[in-house]
Amino acid sequence: MSNYTIIEPQTGTAFTIKKGQILTVSDPLGRQVSDMVLFNLQDKREKISAGKSMDFEETILLTKGNYLWSNRSRKMMEIIEDTNGRNDFLLAPCSPETFQIMYGNHEEHPSCLNNLRANLAEYGIGLDDIPTAFNIFMNVQFGPDGKLSVLPPTTVAGDRIRFRAEQDLIVCLTACSAEDSNGGTFKPIHYQVSDR
């Protein structure tokens, strides 16, 4: 992928894209996760919805051919390519409370939620308005009993997912901060916005 932008390990970024543009998110080294949230650029109260996306697409695992839907039951993006194939909407972005409550780690720890918050602040979007993210490349496993576990991503260097925007959008992306999501290694994420 040429002309990409680097999201450094354990950070995030926010930017806008126009309807019809293509967003490519790539894992340059392999085994890394990126959380993504979306807002309608013209009305930020319309945002990506995990429940609506699983409902309309009738699947937990979303890949090429699936759409990401908003809380107003409108399409926000189509997934047009996905070389890895494991993405979902189940678990909330890792947060300070994730590390405190689930891992007993009360020291300062970077998190996707804080990175989403920091980068969405410039768009006037606050913490309470951040929805469950689309978990790109996250390897969440679930059994018939519903029990959830997180394994390292199956991505290899260069794996990518491409989305076509169905609206003008604010996009916020992270390079995930949680040890559990990426096998204990913190890595960058690359992305690119293009017209086709």
Added chain:
Amino acid sequence: MSNYTIIEPQTGTAFTIKKGQILTVSDPLGRQVSDMVLFNLQDKREKISAGKSMDFEETILLTKGNYLWSNRSRKMMEIIEDTNGRNDFLLAPCSPETFQIMYGNHEEHPSCLNNLRANLAEYGIGLDDIPTAFNIFMNVQFGPDGKLSVLPPTTVAGDRIRFRAEQDLIVCLTACSAEDSNGGTFKPIHYQVSDR
């Protein structure tokens, strides 16, 4: 269950309960679903979160012993009894768009989302602020490939689930309006708030 309140078929209701009180939700005839959303009575921007609940409880299927969590990573309710055992957070409340987009039904159709909206309006909560509901008794099936389908509930007459409030809460409950969720029959839901 004595001294219960009836939620008529394809309707909803909203009420408040205090921290420590017990909410019992019962399916009086069997094979009916109830959608439930929760808001912190003192600050309505704190609300039930599907992503946080699945994350902290590490399961898709929540039952006795599990907690329902807020978007601020705090416990809102504990499930203290569950005679049926099938409840989840996967699919969004049925809405006018559910019937239009998924079933091609463009006629007026009652929906859980409209019933949540109508009953939450008196608390100053608008449509965009309604989160994915906790789907009580909903029988959502998922395979290893993540594909989702909805079967009739396995509840029999009198099945119930009981919650202890961990905060003062606004509770909104429905008797589900979707044919797919309840095997094509529309039935009431009963509920009761008690001090123990």
